[in-house]
Amino acid sequence: MTSPFDLQQVVSCVSGYDPNALRVDAALAVIQGSVQPVQAIERLAVRAALGRVLAQDIISPIDVPAHDNSAMDGYALRGADLAAQGDTVLRIAGRGLAGHAFGGDVPAGSALRIMTGAVMPAGCDTVAPQEFCRVEGDTVILPPGVVRAGDNRRLRGEDLARGKAALPAGKVLRPADLGLMASLGMAEVSVRRKLRVAFFSSGDELRSVGQPLDPGCVYDSNRYTLWGMLERLGCEVIDLGVVADSPHAVEAALRTATECADVVITSGGVSVGEADYLRSTLATLGDVVFWRIAMRPGRPLAFGQLRAGENNAHSAWLFGLPGNPVAVMVTFYAFVRPALLHCMGASPQPQPMLRAVSAQTLRKKSGRTEYQRGLLTALPDGRWQVSAIGNQGSGVLSSMSQAHGLIVLHHEQTTVQAGDLVDVLLFEGLV
Ligand code: AMP
Ligand code: MG
Numbered sequence: 001m002t003s004p005f006d007l008q009q010v011v012s013c014v015s016g017y018d019p020n021a022l023r024v025d026a027a028l029a030v031i032q033g034s035v036q037p038v039q040a041i042e043r044l045a046v047r048a049a050l051g052r053v054l055a056q057d058i059i060s061p062i063d064v065p066a067h068d069n070s071a072m073d074g075y076a077l078r079g080a081d082l083a084a085q086g087d088t089v090l091r092i093a094g095r096g097l098a099g100h101a102f103g104g105d106v107p108a109g110s111a112l113r114i115m116t117g118a119v120m121p122a123g124c125d126t127v128a129p130q131e132f133c134r135v136e137g138d139t140v141i142l143p144p145g146v147v148r149a150g151d152n153r154r155l156r157g158e159d160l161a162r163g164k165a166a167l168p169a170g171k172v173l174r175p176a177d178l179g180l181m182a183s184l185g186m187a188e189v190s191v192r193r194k195l196r197v198a199f200f201s202s203g204d205e206l207r208s209v210g211q212p213l214d215p216g217c218v219y220d221s222n223r224y225t226l227w228g229m230l231e232r233l234g235c236e237v238i239d240l241g242v243v244a245d246s247p248h249a250v251e252a253a254l255r256t257a258t259e260c261a262d263v264v265i266t267s268g269g270v271s272v273g274e275a276d277y278l279r280s281t282l283a284t285l286g287d288v289v290f291w292r293i294a295m296r297p298g299r300p301l302a303f304g305q306l307r308a309g310e311n312n313a314h315s316a317w318l319f320g321l322p323g324n325p326v327a328v329m330v331t332f333y334a335f336v337r338p339a340l341l342h343c344m345g346a347s348p349q350p351q352p353m354l355r356a357v358s359a360q361t362l363r364k365k366s367g368r369t370e371y372q373r374g375l376l377t378a379l380p381d382g383r384w385q386v387s388a389i390g391n392q393g394s395g396v397l398s399s400m401s402q403a404h405g406l407i408v409l410h411h412e413q414t415t416v417q418a419g420d421l422v423d424v425l426l427f428e429g430l431v
Contacts, residue, residue, distance in 0.1 A: 005305050005315075007287040010034050022291045023411055024334055024369040030289075031303055031335055035317050037345040038262060040193040046181050049173050051234040052191035053345045058167040063157035064183050068120040070096075072152045075111040075133055075140050076124040079149020088142040092135070096121060111140050120153055127152035160184065170347030172234075174431045192345040195233075198261035198316075199226050200240035200253050202269040202278050203323060208242055221397060222267040222321075222328045229332050233340055235263075245269070247277045254285055258308035258316040262343060265336065268323030271300040278320065282306070288318060294368040294411065297394035298327035301335065317343070324394040330371045330406065333425070353408065353423040359387035362416040364409045373403035374424055386424050403427065 010033050011017050014026050041055040070076060076096070082088050090111040096102035098117030106112045106121040114120075114127060132146040160166050166184060167177055173191070181189055206220040207213055220242050230237045238261055243253040250269075257264040269278035270290065279302070282288045288304030302320025319336050321328045342348070356376060364370055374386040386407055389399040405426040409416065416422055 005034065005287065007034065007289055007304055011289060019289060020292045021294050021367075024293060024295050025411070027291060027293055027301065027303070028335055028338065031339045032342055034303075034305070035339050035343050037343055038192055038195060041190050042193050043188050043190055046178050046186060046189055049189045049191050050175070050178060052173055052194075054167055054169050054171045054173060054177075055190040055192050055345065057165050057169050058181065058184070058186070058189070060160040060162055060164055060166040060184055062160075062184060063162045064160040065154055065156060065158070068156050069098075069154050070114045070116055070118050070120060070127045070152065071154050072127050072129045073115050074130040074152065075128045075142070076106065076114040076120055076153075077111040077126050077128060077142075078106075078108060078124055079126045081109060081111075082126070082142075082147070082149060083144065086144060088144075090140050090142070092138050092140055093121075113140075125150055125153060168347065170345060172341075172344075172346050172349075176431075194236040195263065195340060195344050196238060196261040197230050197235045197263045197265060197340065198238035198240055198257035199223065199230075199265040199267070200243045200257065201267050201323075202243045202245065202250060202253075202276070204245045206242045206268075221325050222323070225325065225329055225397075226265060226267065226332070229329070229337070230340075233337065233344070235340065235344075245277055247281055250277045250281045251285070254281060254306060255308040258285070258306040259314045261316050263317045263319070263340060264306060265319045265321060265332075266302075267321045267328045270302045270320040270322060282318065282320060286315075286318065288320070290320075293331075295330075295334070296368060296370045297324060297392075298322050298331040298334070298371075301331055303335075322394075325397045326373075326400050327394045329400055333406070334369075334371075351425070353425055354384055354405070355421045356384040356386040356407075356424045358407070358416050358418060358420050358422045359385050360418050362388060362407070362409060362422070364413055364415050366412050366414050369411050370407075370409040371425075372407040372409065373399045374405055374407040375402065376404040376424065384424075386422060 010030055093106045093110040093112055094102045094104055095113040096118040097115045101119040102121055112121050126149050128142050128147045134141045201220045201222050205217045207217045243249050269276035286304050286306035288302055291301045292299050293301050300322050304318050306318045307315050321331050372388040377385050379385050391399055405424045408423045408425055
């Protein structure tokens with residue numbers, strides 16, 4: 001079966017394409033130009049849809065709020081009744097509470113005692129906050145200059161207007177969106193199905209947690225960082241374990257992964273190490289390119305499409321990440337995360353970066369993108385300062401754990417002096 005996807009054609013469109021010194025942005029452009037969103041949709045209860053990707057635009061079926069209502073506790077009145085000079089004196093016609101509208105009339109020259117959220121009576125367009133009002137018997141007295149006509153009133157449909165788009169397809173649903181859907185009276189929502197992502201680690205030196213650590217071996221940490229990053233994105237995660245450095249084991253793992261997942265992620269074995277069979281096996285199972293990215297950490301990267309199963313009916317996008325634990329995380333954030341979001345059907349979002357003052361000189365040559373683990377501190381003048389953590393080795397996971405984010409030194413950028421502003425990609429987000 002021939003694939004309609006042709007990676008060579010995609011890379012031929014990249015100007016100055018050099019697989020041995022590929023710019024980060026060029027690699028990302030090839031990846032984003034290749035991967036396709038999953039199409040299947042499922043209906044979920046609103047709460048179960050948190051973090052999922054909205055499959056269709058949501059058009060508001062009602063006005064929210066459904067009626068003009070008061071934004072304050074106070075007195076509803078007609079703006080036209082406000083005295084041009086001196087106090088405004090109005091007769092109190094009754095009382096309106098949230099959920100219990102006043103049934104009578106509020107004629108000109110009178111006001112309604114009203115609570116926040118209560119329906120505005122016909123004819124009234126203004127609410128005087130109670131802290132400005134003085135009540136004497138059945139009149140309310142308002143000093144001059146404390147309200148203008150139209151103040152403290154929420155208009156019908158000002159939040160969401162009936163028939164207008166309330167949420168766009170492609171939105172990753174956040175807590176505010178769940179509340180917004182509830183405010184429309186929705187109990188269920190259509191979202192894209194979860195993306196299935198399978199991964200395994202490759203290397204004879206790797207031991208899994210629970211096994212004894214034989215001489216010369218390391219525990220496999222990549223399957224834990226990868227699991228965490230994928231869970232955070234809301235993927236269905238399939239952990240295929242550690243795969244030995246043997247052609248048969250690697251091929252079997254790749255076939256299994258391709259049959260069960262939309263995306264396959266491997267770590268280790270994509271550089272040119274002698275016992276790394278992953279590279280050669282990948283080349284036989286699909287349309288895969290092997291890059292050396294102009295970045296640090298994380299130079300080697302494989303990307304492509306694998307096919308497996310009867311008649312090669314199954315296909316999956318492949319990301320072959322480097323083995324070093326920090327390189328895995330940095331390449332994931334630089335390439336895999338945006339690609340997975342695209343596959344999930346999410347609309348592209350800007351990735352905000354913090355501009356922070358560099359605490360030290362950061363040596364850097366133009367011609368590659370560097371990601372340094374950084375610690376932030378607040379300066380007395382309100383700006384943020386960032387300092388690069390001492391050990392930036394690509395295997396040093398402890399500095400990744402301590403870091404608040406990654407200092408991004410862009411492709412063309414050269415040495416940064418202490419006091420210069422740099423971009424910092426933050427790990428923590430509010431929602
Ligand atoms: P490789 O890319 O296979 O040459 O691996 C590069 C380095 O990363 C070697 O020191 C490996 O031992 C290490 N490494 C590879 N995979 C893992 C893993 N899953 N967990 C921890 N370290 C790893
Ligand atoms: Mg290896």
